[in-house]
Amino acid sequence: MWSTEIQAFGNYLKIERGLSAHSLDGYVRDVQKFATFMADSPHHDLSPIELEENHILDFFKVLHDLGIEASSQARCLSGLRSFFQYLCLENPDFRDPSVHIKSPQKGRHLPDTLSFDEIELILESNDMSNAQGIRNRAMLEFLYGAGLRVSELVNLKISDIYTDLGLIKVRGKGDKERLVPAGRDAFHYLKLYQEEVRAHMDVKKEAQNIVFLNRRGAALSRVMVFIICKDLAAKAGIEKTISPHTFRHSFATHLIEGGADLRAVQEMLGHESILTTEIYTHLDRAYLSQMVHDFHPLNKSQLNNNHKFID
Known part of the structure; x- marks a missing residue:
């Protein structure tokens, strides 16, 4: 039954x-x-x-x-x-018994983000003198430059990249497709990876159209991308809890801080509901509050007065 x-x-x-x-x-x-x-x-x-x-x-x-x-x-x-x-x-006669049940209240989680300086530190900590380093740089550029989920990154296909348009086609949750712009750096390092690394690999038959590969010529796992991000953050001396999703969060947060339209960010992230995207406006307000606290002249004068009192 x-x-x-x-x-x-x-x-x-x-x-x-x-x-x-x-x-x-x-x-x-x-x-x-x-x-x-x-x-x-x-x-x-x-x-x-x-x-x-x-x-x-x-x-x-x-x-x-x-x-x-x-x-x-x-x-x-x-x-x-x-x-x-x-x-x-x-069953047309069935009545949903959950319709009046309220969802348990859950605290809204504000994800960790990286500052632009921290992003640069991680990129600089990546060793570009070897094949894996070239691949990793291209991956990081797409995680941060296009706000991809890790599952979207490891499943990214060569046939879904439109370099001349500066766009990539992404298959997100529910197999829904969206076109996402990526920065020039992302396409620059992707080309470097494809020409200097991938073109010389023995690629598995099932991974012929997959962009990012492991050393054996197969598609990368999500776990491997997680390990790469975590190791690079440690090399950069960043103590925050870092995952591939941190770069996606940082991408969205930096766009909102820069004044990007919320609907545009929703489209780029592939959120079904704009309520999901609105979490980044909370991050932005926290950022602005911190800026006021750190740099507003009234706060500075109060800080100086406090120091005088302590002296």
Whole structure:
């Protein structure tokens, strides 16, 4: 009963919603957790279309009592809502039991970012005297210069690069495509990598159209890109927690600080909702507040007065 519906739900997400395998697995896993809870409850004989609001509330009370974070609960509720929306499509008489349930409140996470000077320090710490260093420089330029996700970087195809237009075609979440501009430096180091490194490699058949390769001529893994970024940040003496996503965050933050239109940034990042992009306006306000604190003449005069008092 439940397993049949969950399998059909997975097919719906894949075929009709076009979700990536990663997102699909997450949604299905959340529904399976709820199905397991129901199987162990006094209401184990209920089918999915017989559910009521109190069954879902009981489930989330258990998650709360287990110490599951609000962000994880919210994600789980999102997965269940997608499942119920699917059931509504398949069963016209079904009423979504989650419609009045509020999502658990989660604190808004402001991601770490790098200053432009820190970006330059990382680039300078990269050894360009070897093949991996040339490749790494090109990768960093696209992570920061085009705001790519690490999955988008490792899956970037040669056929999706339009050097003459200064654009690349990116396949993002849900296999959605977008055109993203990249800077001259990104294309400069990409050309260097392609001519000086990639052209001389024994490329695996399945990676012929993949841009960035490992030493064995296969596509790079996301984990490998993470390790590269972390190692270069350590060489540069930067103590922040660095990941490939840090460069994407920095790309967006620096655009907002420079006055870029929020809708344009949303388009370049491939965010489905502008609410996701708005987090960078919070980062920008924090940056501006720090600038006022550090450089406003009134603050400086107060600082000087404090020093005089201390003396």
